[in-house]
Amino acid sequence: MKMMKLPVERSDFPTLQNKIMLSSCSQSAPPQAVIDALDAYKYSLIESGMEWGEWIEHVEGARKNFAELISCDPEEVAILSSVSDAVSSVVNSLDFKDDEGICVTEIDFPCIGQVSLSKKLKQGVPVTFIPHQNHMMKKEDYEAAINENTKLTCVPHISYYNGFKQDIKMISDIAKRNDSLLLVDAYQSAGSVPINVKEMGVDILVAGLQKYLMGIPGITFLYIKKEISAEMIPAVTGWFGQSNPFAFDLKSTDYADSTRRFNTGTPPIVNAYAAEAALKYILNIGVDNIQAYLQELSSYTIEYAEQLGMKVASPRNSAEKGATTAIYVEHADKAETKLKEEGIVVSARKDIIRIAPHVYNTKQDIKRALDHLKEWT
Ligand SMILES: Cc1ncc(COP(=O)(O)O)c(C=O)c1O
Known part of the structure; x- marks a missing residue:
């Protein structure tokens, strides 16, 4: 050997x-760098009691490192807790007109189908499951399913079941031809294969840290291309999605310019410490x-x-x-x-x-x- x-x-x-x-x-x-980062948060509690400035710096560090990983602007990244949360926020923030619906592949992780079906149950949005062949997808499958009524197409970059890897640019071209937004679940690919959202033609991307990114659960990054997010009103929101969370303005909303507006409440700080260190480790290799x-x-x-x-x-x-x-x-x-x-x-x-x-x-x-x-x- x-x-x-x-x-x-x-x-x-x-x-x-x-x-x-x-x-x-x-x-x-x-x-070890991730374990040390978890300790750093623990010691900030023990030694300083409260250290908001430092905590938020680590959250921003994690956002910046993730943006570098997928080649986008950090302002195009929101921080949530899980892929399920992030996709729920996106699906519920989109306005579906008349017959507009969602296409989901049969190789997506179950939460993508479940979130889409909740939109169907609540608002009658049609959901099409694009069939797989032996847990793999072909170009023709996408060409047959995506049409001018497909508002959103959801695909995994890599299948959680058998590691099947998709040509995202090819799918993006089909989605673009039909004016459909493309959402890529990159939880199984981030950290193991290169991702460049601009070159790959991705509109929306989600990924957590627990898998090939060497981090821990409880934190997920949501990328939405700024030209798209700037036009969206988040259905799931909070004070950290405002342009200045510390304005403490109860009676009006002033959403952050870009995807940062999809932040909700106090970020998952301890998870961000780990994520920042894990992403740095991956970027260094x-x-x-x-x-x-x-x-x-x-x-x-x-x-x-x-x-x-x-x-x-x-x-x-x-x-x-x-x-x-x-x-x-x-x-x-x-x-x-x-x-x-x-x-x-x-x-x-x-x-x-x-x-x-x-x-x-x-x-x-x-x-x-x-x-x-x-x-x-
Ligand atoms: C590809 C993929 N998407 C989503 C999930 C679930 O993510 P979450 O638990 O953060 O909602 C998993 C978990 O294994 C996954 O492999």
């Missing part, structure tokens, strides 16, 4: 002292380097799983695949528990086990996980 040079020091990741972490599609191992390293691990995972006679549920072509590899396993939940007992953390969904490495993993980690999986199944 050819040794690969790790882009990071394994000793940077305390969790690796007693675990093989292969669960970046669910929770990756946070670097460089997402291009991360992608190149993960592609090699991904090819190895498929090759070795097939050598063991396992059935892979992910695409073979690396251009159509992110870092996660899904393997069909009977009783996937039990397999996840069994591997955890061996100190190997993987993630089950329905009928598959997801092997989701990051830059701190080696081929040996993957071999050990697959050998145990084979032994147990």
Whole structure:
């Protein structure tokens, strides 16, 4: 087995002292810098009691780092708690006329369908589910479903189920031809593949920190292109969405110019400390380097799983695949528990086990996980 040079020091990741972490599609191992950032918040409470100025600086630091990650202006980024919150805010803030509706792919994470269906139940907005073929989508599927009545098209950049990666520019071109806004759920791609929202033609993008971004739950970034957000009145709002939250003006609204207006109340401060540090760590390695390293691990995972006679549920072509590899396993939940007992953390969904490495993993980690999986199944 050819040794690969790790882009990071394994000793940077305390969790690796007693675990093989292969669960970046669910929770990756946070670097020491993230643990230190959590401590910094804790000590600010213990030592200073209250430190609003410093707390908000970290929230702004997180916003700036995320904007750098996806190549946009920090003013085009709002900070919310979850992808579900962010998508709910967007869907409820859009005005749907007459027959205008939402297209959602069948490979989207369930919350995207659930949020859209609540709009249907409350206001009769039509929701079309674009069918998948074996958990993958084709250009023709989008061409057939998106039309002039599609106000909003929702797609995942990378599927949470099998790591299928989509050509966002191709989907954006179809959406633009039909005057549809394109919302990309980048929770499974952010941190593992490069994202440039302007070049990819993305109107709206959401991503949390827990997966390939090496952070913790409780914080999500919402990008909306400024030309779009500036025209929108947020349906979910609060004082941090105003141009000056500290004006304390009860009787009028003065929304921030751009997407910052989608902020709501006091931001998730402790989560922002972790997010700022995690994003800095990712930016320092460089997402291009991360992608190149993960592609090699991904090819190895498929090759070795097939050598063991396992059935892979992910695409073979690396251009159509992110870092996660899904393997069909009977009783996937039990397999996840069994591997955890061996100190190997993987993630089950329905009928598959997801092997989701990051830059701190080696081929040996993957071999050990697959050998145990084979032994147990
Ligand atoms: C692609 C994707 N979108 C959304 C979610 C759910 O995000 P949240 O819990 O922040 O609403 C997940 C969680 O696994 C996910 O993988």
